[in-house]
Amino acid sequence: MNIAIGGFFHESNTFNPIITSIDDFIIFDKQEIYPNRNAYLLAKGIIEYFEPKPEYKLYPLVFAKAVPNGEIDKELYLSLKARFFQYLNEAPPIDAFVLALHGSMRVKDIGSAESDLLLTIKQKYPDIPIFCGLDMHATMTDVMLNCADAFVGFKTAPHLDAYETGYQAAEIAAFALRTKTKLCMGYARIDSLIAGEKSETDCEPMKSLISELHRMEQEDDVLAASYLLGFPWADAMENGVTTLVVTKDNQDKANHYAEALAKKFIAHKHEFCFSSPAYPPFEALTLALQDTVKPVFVSDSGDNPTAGSTADNTTIVSLLSNELKDQSQCKKILVAGIFDTNAVSECKDNLNKRITLQVGANYDTMHCRKVELTGTPITLIESFGLFKSQLILFRTDNFDIILTSKHIGFTGVEMFKALQIDYLCMDIIVVKLGYLTEEFKPIAAKSYLALTQGCTDEVLSRLAYQKTFHLI
Numbered sequence: 001m002n003i004a005i006g007g008f009f010h011e012s013n014t015f016n017p018i019i020t021s022i023d024d025f026i027i028f029d030k031q032e033i034y035p036n037r038n039a040y041l042l043a044k045g046i047i048e049y050f051e052p053k054p055e056y057k058l059y060p061l062v063f064a065k066a067v068p069n070g071e072i073d074k075e076l077y078l079s080l081k082a083r084f085f086q087y088l089n090e091a092p093p094i095d096a097f098v099l100a101l102h103g104s105m106r107v108k109d110i111g112s113a114e115s116d117l118l119l120t121i122k123q124k125y126p127d128i129p130i131f132c133g134l135d136m137h138a139t140m141t142d143v144m145l146n147c148a149d150a151f152v153g154f155k156t157a158p159h160l161d162a163y164e165t166g167y168q169a170a171e172i173a174a175f176a177l178r179t180k181t182k183l184c185m186g187y188a189r190i191d192s193l194i195a196g197e198k199s200e201t202d203c204e205p206m207k208s209l210i211s212e213l214h215r216m217e218q219e220d221d222v223l224a225a226s227y228l229l230g231f232p233w234a235d236a237m238e239n240g241v242t243t244l245v246v247t248k249d250n251q252d253k254a255n256h257y258a259e260a261l262a263k264k265f266i267a268h269k270h271e272f273c274f275s276s277p278a279y280p281p282f283e284a285l286t287l288a289l290q291d292t293v294k295p296v297f298v299s300d301s302g303d304n305p306t307a308g309s310t311a312d313n314t315t316i317v318s319l320l321s322n323e324l325k326d327q328s329q330c331k332k333i334l335v336a337g338i339f340d341t342n343a344v345s346e347c348k349d350n351l352n353k354r355i356t357l358q359v360g361a362n363y364d365t366m367h368c369r370k371v372e373l374t375g376t377p378i379t380l381i382e383s384f385g386l387f388k389s390q391l392i393l394f395r396t397d398n399f400d401i402i403l404t405s406k407h408i409g410f411t412g413v414e415m416f417k418a419l420q421i422d423y424l425c426m427d428i429i430v431v432k433l434g435y436l437t438e439e440f441k442p443i444a445a446k447s448y449l450a451l452t453q454g455c456t457d458e459v460l461s462r463l464a465y466q467k468t469f470h471l472i
Contacts, residue, residue, distance in 0.1 A: 001177055002092055003050060005033075006061035006084055007043050007100030008077075008113055011068035011137065013233040013308025015455040015463060018070035018363050019108055024407060026386055027080070028063040030087055039386055040065055042100035042133050045166025049174070050098075056174070059091040063100070067387065067409055068308035077107040081117060085124070097121060097130045098173045100166055103138020103153070104231035111236070112139065118147035129176060133169035135159065137196065138228045140187070140242040149176065150183050150246045153226035155210050157201045158437055172223045172246065183223065183246055186254030188262035190241040190269075193232045193468060195458045197301060197434040197449060198272040205268035212264060216257055221248040225257065227265065232468075233308055233456050239468045241265060275435060276449045278458070281315055282323065284450035288428050289327045293445035295426045299433045302452030303364065306409040307434060309455040311339035314360035314368040316430050316450065320399050321371055329398040331427040336410040337402030344405040347377035347392040357394070359403070367453045373401070379419050384408075393419045412439040434458065 010020065028036050037044035040063050050056040062084045088094070105113040114132075121130060129149040136154040144151075150172050154165050176183050199206045209227060216225040224246040230239045243261035247254040276299070279287065288296045303313035317335060320328045338360045346357060354376050361370045375396035384391050389406035402410070402419065410431045416423040423429060424443060431440065434456070436447055449458070457463050 001055060001095040002057050002059060003173070004059045004061060004088060004091065004094045004097045005043065005046055005099065007040065007063050008080065008105055008117065009040065009042065009065040009100065009102045010072060010105040011102055011135070011231060011308050012071050012104060012106035013068060013455055014071060014106065014235045015233055016070035016308055016310050016363070018310060018407065020066055020069040020072045022073075022076050024069055024387075025064050025066040029083065030060050033060045033063050040100065041162035042166040045163040045168075046098050046100055046133065046170045049167045049170035059094065061087045067407055068306055069407055070308065071106050071108045072113065074108045074110060077110065077113060081120070084117070085120070094125070094128055096173050096177055097128060098170050099130065099132045101132050101134055103134040103140070103228065104234060106234055106236070112141050112143070112238070115141045115143035119143050122147040129173070131169050131173040131176070133165045134226075134228060136227065136229055137231045139230045139234065139236060139239050140228050140244070141238045145185070145187060150185060150224060151226065151228075151244055152224035152246070153228045153244070155201065155213060155226070157196060157199060157206070158435060160438065168224065175223065182249045184249060184251040184254045185244060185246050186251065186256070186258035187242055187244045188258045190243070190262050190265055192241050192269055193230055193239055193460065194241070194272055195232050195434075195460060196307065197274055197458055199229060200275045200435050203275045205271045209265060209268065212261065216245065221250055221253065222246070222257070223248060225261065227261065232460055233463070235465050235467050237467045274449055274458070276447045278449035278451055281450040281452045282319055284448040285316065285319055285324055286327070288448055289324065289331060291446055295424065295429045295443065295445060297436060297440060297444040297447040298428060298430045299436065299447065299449050300430055300452050301434045301449050302367070302454030302457045303432050304434050304456040305339070305407060305432055306411060307456040309432070310363040311404070311407055311432055312360040312362050313364045313452060313454040314338070314371045315452045315454070317360065317371050317373070317401065318368065321373065321396075325398060332425065333399035333428045333430070334421060334423065334426045335399055335401040335430040336415065336432065337404055339404050339407050341405045344390050344392050344403050347394060347403060348380060348390070351377050351380060364454055381418050384415065384418055391415065391419060393421065411437045413443070
């Protein structure tokens with residue numbers, strides 16, 4: 001059987017003014033995905049389910065992935081979509097599509113990319129089934145639900161099961177193709193929108209809600225059960241929580257289980273809360289500066305690039321440079337970091353020289369202003385990570401700050417190691433994140449969530465929604 005595989009993976013923040021361009025993406029065409037599968041774990045799971053089975057022949061199309069950011073440039077999306085269908089036209093007749101999608105990718109002037117892509121596939125190939133793996137924060141639309149035969153979403157936040165989700169989507173597709181069993185999807189919508197930092201899956205109530213998904217999937221005729229939470233930093237009419245259950249030819253059960261999951265969520269929705277102590281930024285930093293353990297992590301949650309913020313909000317840097325300057329001078333502090341291409345370029349030209357920089361607020365001009373920093377760029381990394389960003393470690397009199405030339409996430413210690421930072425000896429590490437990643441949790445002696453105002457404001461009521469009204 002011939003299986004077409006492909007995927008577009010991006011979480012698009014409509015409050016971020018950046019238009020995400022081709023420079024922000026890593027793109028793999030056709031066979032390029034095989035040596036690069038570790039860069040796209042959802043796709044890797046799909047590939048590695050089918051790969052050892054000789055009865056299936058894979059036809060890779062386009063795989064495009066970027067760090068969450070603002071909406072996607074329309075022409076870029078249309079060019080990726082055109083390549084997708086060009087490669088499809090070059091393939092032999094296809095028996096199924098198995099796709100690695102995010103679910104909350106939005107395109108400037110188009111809207112939901114997944115809706116647009118799936119609808120076009122269905123129009124061109126109305127009789128070919130479509131199976132999709134999705135991020136937990138997918139925003140489900142009527143078009144998506146009407147076009148695909150089955151969806152399954154991540155069950156962990158932080159997201160640790162992308163590979164397993166891709167594998168499960170492939171498993172479902174193989175079952176349907178092998179047995180010719182009709183699949184039935186039931187779903188229910190919940191008019192709520194919840195910040196990711198209130199829905200970590202190691203914490204209640206999400207821990208119990210996810211356990212119920214696993215329990216359902218142990219039943220022989222249930223192929224998938226998912227909570228798809230929507231994406232709170234996209235202003236869209238369809239935003240909200242969707243429960244979704246896929247069964248083997250049992251529509252009544254799919255509907256019943258989806259409704260049961262929705263009722264359970266609603267019964268517990270007022271229990272959702274931050275898993276770390278959460279304070280306004282001045283208070284969070286003050287508490288961190290008073291702590292004697294180390295390292296203390298402070299999440300600059302209103303400017304989290306892994307949820308699509310600009311990564312150039314200067315609120316924390318301004319506090320450390322001004323109101324909290326005296327307290328911060330007696331501590332070893334690392335700020336990770338600020339996205340500022342011009343500042344990186346200036347630092348490259350002045351390595352190991354004391355200079356004065358204007359930093360940040362190139363994109364987020366609503367919530368902050370540029371900050372003047374005087375210090376020395378002491379380390380340069382030319383090509384870091386998947387997105388080949390330049391990194392600068394800039395040392396001021398009262399803290400070190402990482403500057404990046406590209407919009408990337410601050411998610412792990414590899415960045416610190418590359419810059420030769422003795423991070424375990426830091427008193428305070430500020431990271432542009434929400435909940436801490438699995439790499440940071442074991443090394444954090446303590447952590448605080450700084451409720452900064454920015455494009456990923458955790459206080460959802462402070463955001464200027466025009467279309468989304470159901471918030472937790």
